[in-house]
Amino acid sequence: MYYRIYLDTLFFVNFFMDYCILTLVSKVLRLTTTHLLLRRILGSTLGAVWLCVVVAFKIHNLPCDLLSYAGVPAIMCLVLMGKNNIRTYLKGLVLIYIMAAVLGGILHMLYYYTIAGYLLQSATLEMWLLIGGTALCMPAISRVFTHIRRKNVLSETEKTVIFENSMNKVQVKALVDTGNSLSDPFFGGTPVSIAEYDVIKNAISQEEKSTYHLIPFNSLGNENGIIPVVRLKRLTIIEEKGSIHIEKPLVALYTGRLSGRGEYRMILHPEVIREINNRQGVEENVFKSDDAKKVSVSDDAEL
Numbered sequence: 001m002y003y004r005i006y007l008d009t010l011f012f013v014n015f016f017m018d019y020c021i022l023t024l025v026s027k028v029l030r031l032t033t034t035h036l037l038l039r040r041i042l043g044s045t046l047g048a049v050w051l052c053v054v055v056a057f058k059i060h061n062l063p064c065d066l067l068s069y070a071g072v073p074a075i076m077c078l079v080l081m082g083k084n085n086i087r088t089y090l091k092g093l094v095l096i097y098i099m100a101a102v103l104g105g106i107l108h109m110l111y112y113y114t115i116a117g118y119l120l121q122s123a124t125l126e127m128w129l130l131i132g133g134t135a136l137c138m139p140a141i142s143r144v145f146t147h148i149r150r151k152n153v154l155s156e157t158e159k160t161v162i163f164e165n166s167m168n169k170v171q172v173k174a175l176v177d178t179g180n181s182l183s184d185p186f187f188g189g190t191p192v193s194i195a196e197y198d199v200i201k202n203a204i205s206q207e208e209k210s211t212y213h214l215i216p217f218n219s220l221g222n223e224n225g226i227i228p229v230v231r232l233k234r235l236t237i238i239e240e241k242g243s244i245h246i247e248k249p250l251v252a253l254y255t256g257r258l259s260g261r262g263e264y265r266m267i268l269h270p271e272v273i274r275e276i277n278n279r280q281g282v283e284e285n286v287f288k289s290d291d292a293k294k295v296s297v298s299d300d301a302e303l
Contacts, residue, residue: 005055011048018044021099022080025092033082043076073097160238161266163195163203170203172196174237174266175259182269184215184229184250191269192229197253199265208232215252228253237268246272 022040025031033039050072054064077093161174172195182192192215211231219225229252237244249272258267 007052007056010055011052014051015044015048017100017103018047018076021096021103022076024099025077025095026080028095029088029092031081031084033080033084036080039080039082043079046079047072047076158264159268161268162236162238162243163200163232164236165203165205165208165233167205168202170200172199172265173263174268175264176270177267178270180267180269182215182217182227182252186213186215187250190250191271192250192252193267193269193272194227194252194254194258195266196258197255200251200253204230204232217252 019040022043026033026036026040050068053059054068073096074093077089077096081089081092159174159176161172163170163172174193174195180194182194183189184192208230213229214226215229217225217227229250232249232251234245234247235249235251237246258265
């Protein structure tokens with residue numbers, strides 16, 4: 001018994017599969033690497049060519065197997081990622097294996113356990129089953145992994161923040177966004193967090209409203225905008241180990257919605273959290289900035 005293998009078909013099928021896997025990985029990780037389409041094509045070509053070489057020359061030994069199952073995927077991931085940090089690279093490499101296993105399992109199930117697989121086997125259309133099944137499964141798989149990634153990111157970066165004055169107290173969900181680089185030029189470049197005005201307006205005192213001023217900002221679709229900013233007396237961030245009080249923070253008042261699903265109503269500046277993390281476990285510390293805001297950690301995390 002022998003098999004007749006057509007290298008052009010082998011190359012095309014494996015290129016298509018590799019391209020689907022790299023596309024899913026890039027979408028889940030939201031890669032912004034330059035020439036991403038070209039990188040996916042190059043990585044997929046590399047994987048398909050290597051498989052054709054192994055089959056054509058009948059290379060079957062331990063070094064070859066190690067290169068096929070570890071080395072080539074790592075190189076494909078490196079081609080896809082370009083210059084990136086090691087953590088993102090490792091995530092991408094793990095996702096390549098996960099995507100390959102998920103797609104392989106789905107196609108195996110379709111091929112051997114459904115009537116469609118039986119009909120296509122009898123019609124000798126296995127390649128089109130592979131291509132069609134993968135194309136149909138890609139959107140669903142992408143949504144599942146994107147949802148998982150989104151939940152993981154939110155769980156790691158979500159904070160509970162309390163705004164209060166003598167009359168009102170408002171608790172909101174906040175997101176620590178490393179993409180927020182907003183700063184106030186009138187206060188020496190002090191970092192500025194962003195909150196939805198409709199949510200916190202009742203917790204802003206008349207005295208705090210007197211600090212109202214406008215600062216410039218740039219965002220997607222608005223390169224020369226201005227946004228109102230107020231200096232609050234204090235806001236509190238609830239942590240597992242206790243409540244952290246930030247004295248005199250600058251907060252920009254956004255009139256729209258920061259999250260389409262309402263998952264968070266405030267975006268904390270990463271510098272604020274970085275300074276807090278540097279001082280966790282200390283009862284009283286100084287928040288070092290141009291206007292020397294004070295941060296204290298208390299043991300009571302209850303409202």
